[in-house]
Amino acid sequence: MPDLPRSFSPSSAGTYRQCPRRWRFRYVQKLPDPPGEPALLGTFAHRVLELLCGDPAPERTIDRARELARQVWPETAESRDFQALQLDEASQRDFRWRAWTAIQGLWSLEDPADVEVRATEQKVSANLDGVPFFGIVDRLDADASGLVITDYKSGKVPRERDRSKSLDQVLLYAAAVEDSSGERPDRARLLYLGSEILETSVTEDSLGATTERFSDTWRQVGEACAGDRFEPCTGPLCGWCPYVDRCDEGRLEVQQRVAAGRMRADAPARALLGL
Numbered sequence: 646m647p648d649l650p651r652s653f654s655p656s657s658a659g660t661y662r663q664c665p666r667r668w669r670f671r672y673v674q675k676l677p678d679p680p681g682e683p684a685l686l687g688t689f690a691h692r693v694l695e696l697l698c699g700d701p702a703p704e705r706t707i708d709r710a711r712e713l714a715r716q717v718w719p720e721t722a723e724s725r726d727f728q729a730l731q732l733d734e735a736s737q738r739d740f741r742w743r744a745w746t747a748i749q750g751l752w753s754l755e756d757p758a759d760v761e762v763r764a765t766e767q768k769v770s771a772n773l774d775g776v777p778f779f780g781i782v783d784r785l786d787a788d789a790s791g792l793v794i795t796d797y798k799s800g801k802v803p804r805e806r807d808r809s810k811s812l813d814q815v816l817l818y819a820a821a822v823e824d825s826s827g828e829r830p831d832r833a834r835l836l837y838l839g840s841e842i843l844e845t846s847v848t849e850d851s852l853g854a855t856t857e858r859f860s861d862t863w864r865q866v867g868e869a870c871a872g873d874r875f876e877p878c879t880g881p882l883c884g885w886c887p888y889v890d891r892c893d894e895g896r897l898e899v900q901q902r903v904a905a906g907r908m909r910a911d912a913p914a915r916a917l918l919g920l
């Protein structure tokens with residue numbers, strides 16, 4: 646019977662909700678889940694913005710961000726995960742250009758020189774409704790109305806129907822910050838770099854509903870661990886699951902989708918399964 650993990654994060658909860666079997670591979674068997682190109686691009690952009698926001702406010706300029714991007718680039722380029730992508734020179738240039746576009750996109754949303762940054766990459770642990778929460782807040786700001794939780798996103802803005810769900814992550818950070826500091830943040834925001842800001846007020850109701858969903862997922866994880874039953878949940882995302890070659894149901898799903906022309910050509914599972 647697998648042990649319950651010592652901590653539970655929004656991304657772990659998201660993986661469980663997407664597919665319990667995938668969660669087992671990742672969090673019980675601890676099999677590697679190497680980041681793909683979009684995740685590495687996000688990590689690079691986050692690192693540059695973290696360093697930028699660690700500088701004194703007046704120095705947070707686009708030129709400074711460009712300088713930091715040059716400094717940080719070798720960390721990314723030499724990492725094993727980046728090397729594993731085997732990008733040729735043109736693709737690496739394209740990667741850097743897209744990463745820079747995301748970084749520069751911060752200025753279309755706000756001027757970082759005007760932000761009072763309290764902390765970056767802040768680790769928060771808390772007990773949320775009995776759940777051992779752990780998360781890392783990209784940026785904790787303060788303005789006239791109070792603390793603001795800010796998280797950067799370098800991907801696409803979610804569809805209308807998924808927008809409020811996507812804010813769960815930052816609301817959980819807000820709940821954890823309140824639990825650990827005693828101060829309730831005023832707002833929680835997702836900054837979709839170059840696109841738009843999704844934002845919500847932090848209220849008793851919004852915190853209650855989000856924490857309840859999180860704790861419900863934790864309860865389901867507990868039941869799954871107790872019975873060692875982690876059902877596969879097949880669907881289009883099997884095409885992006887790094888464990889598809891270990892999962893009979895997922896393999897079948899991908900085979901059927903490929904045969905029906907319903908799987909994108911760039912889905913990594915195709916290469917993994919030789920399809």
Ligand code: SF4
Pocket residue numbers: 664665666667877878879880882883886887888889892894895896
């Ligand atoms: S291949 Fe699909 S069903 Fe199997 S673990 Fe991955 S996401 Fe779940």
